[in-house]
Amino acid sequence: MRKEQLLKRFTEIYGDGGEIQCFFAPGRVNLIGEHTDYNGGHVFPCALTIGTYGAIRRREDGKLRFYSMNFEKMGVLESDLSHLKPSKEAGWSDYPKGVVWAFEKKGYSIPQGFDFLVYGNIPAGSGLSSSASLEVLTGLMLKESYGFEKLSMVDIAQIGQYSENNFNGMNCGIMDQFASAMGKKDHAIFLDTATLQYTYAPVKLDHAKIVITNSKVKHSLVDSKYNERREQCEEALKDLKNVTQISHIQTLGDLSRETFEMYEAAIKDPICRMRARHAVCENQRTIDAVQALKAGNLEEFGRLMNASHVSLRDEYQVSCSEIDILVSLAWETPGVLGSRITGGGFGGCTVSIVENDAVDMYQSVAGESYEKQVGHRAEFYVVDIGDGAYAF
Ligand code: GLA
Numbered sequence: 001m002r003k004e005q006l007l008k009r010f011t012e013i014y015g016d017g018g019e020i021q022c023f024f025a026p027g028r029v030n031l032i033g034e035h036t037d038y039n040g041g042h043v044f045p046c047a048l049t050i051g052t053y054g055a056i057r058r059r060e061d062g063k064l065r066f067y068s069m070n071f072e073k074m075g076v077l078e079s080d081l082s083h084l085k086p087s088k089e090a091g092w093s094d095y096p097k098g099v100v101w102a103f104e105k106k107g108y109s110i111p112q113g114f115d116f117l118v119y120g121n122i123p124a125g126s127g128l129s130s131s132a133s134l135e136v137l138t139g140l141m142l143k144e145s146y147g148f149e150k151l152s153m154v155d156i157a158q159i160g161q162y163s164e165n166n167f168n169g170m171n172c173g174i175m176d177q178f179a180s181a182m183g184k185k186d187h188a189i190f191l192d193t194a195t196l197q198y199t200y201a202p203v204k205l206d207h208a209k210i211v212i213t214n215s216k217v218k219h220s221l222v223d224s225k226y227n228e229r230r231e232q233c234e235e236a237l238k239d240l241k242n243v244t245q246i247s248h249i250q251t252l253g254d255l256s257r258e259t260f261e262m263y264e265a266a267i268k269d270p271i272c273r274m275r276a277r278h279a280v281c282e283n284q285r286t287i288d289a290v291q292a293l294k295a296g297n298l299e300e301f302g303r304l305m306n307a308s309h310v311s312l313r314d315e316y317q318v319s320c321s322e323i324d325i326l327v328s329l330a331w332e333t334p335g336v337l338g339s340r341i342t343g344g345g346f347g348g349c350t351v352s353i354v355e356n357d358a359v360d361m362y363q364s365v366a367g368e369s370y371e372k373q374v375g376h377r378a379e380f381y382v383v384d385i386g387d388g389a390y391a392f
Pocket of ligand 1: 030033034035036037038172173174175176343344345
């Protein structure tokens, strides 16, 4: 999306005049470390070059006006600074509204309203974080337009998460907003979600590509199933904290696999035990995978991705038949080093590491077989890793 196109549509919708500022915030793909971020574990996502573009102009009154080039039929959605409540009619605008609300809650008062226009090129329902990118976009826009200079990009990620948790009712962790705000071209972010300490790891692979495969399915009740997983982990943690020897732990991420195995019997509910086992082992896999990548051992990285999928499928139970088909097809293709579900689950995308020579073969063989088995086509994207949110 070029700046001129965005500005042109903005003035068509809202009229000429005043200062209009433009911003972009990317979506993300997570390479490994799934459902660890709300368990104080590690994640390893990277920002994509697709995401959400936005243009904003401040108003003199308290009105908030929203327009999406993706949902033109919805027209201009209106709200007011004094009435910031989620509503069914608000549709997608509940995300930016939530961020305004969260700014107020955190003490960054927005004195006047704005006109806001967005355009996103993340495929709908793909699990590549279109909502987090919209939240980070809104956060950056508010910071720049209303002069909150002290706010860092990490603060903006945290405000985005806060609004999604408390305004939109999805109890997500920090990974998606962090990746959208803090991404770096050609790098993945190795983030410790307990401390928010992070390092960038170069992911310019010489002989392989990262390929996202979109199953084009999104099963219903994703948010409630996600929140349920989170509660199950919290229950497991509560039981473990009752064990004197490990009563000091703050999160499941504080446990090594060995210590967990020693005390896992203390978790009363077998389902919660299984969920916790995933969280602890996935955290270890993520740490190991980053080490393997640094050592140039892509085969080991791929093996850990595969193990991550098995655990998400069998222990965390957030996969689905369509995704399992895609992953199996990838595993069967020579030259695919690793493949797994990525993101929250219950549909969405897989992420695979595929040797350069095998990329075409993987797309055609897996694509054809998937269509035969499922009845619709998958979509493939060879990933470019981009920067975090910026003004342009
Ligand atoms: C969603 C959430 C993230 C994270 C992933 C699973 O994308 O928004 O915080 O929990 O699921 O890893």
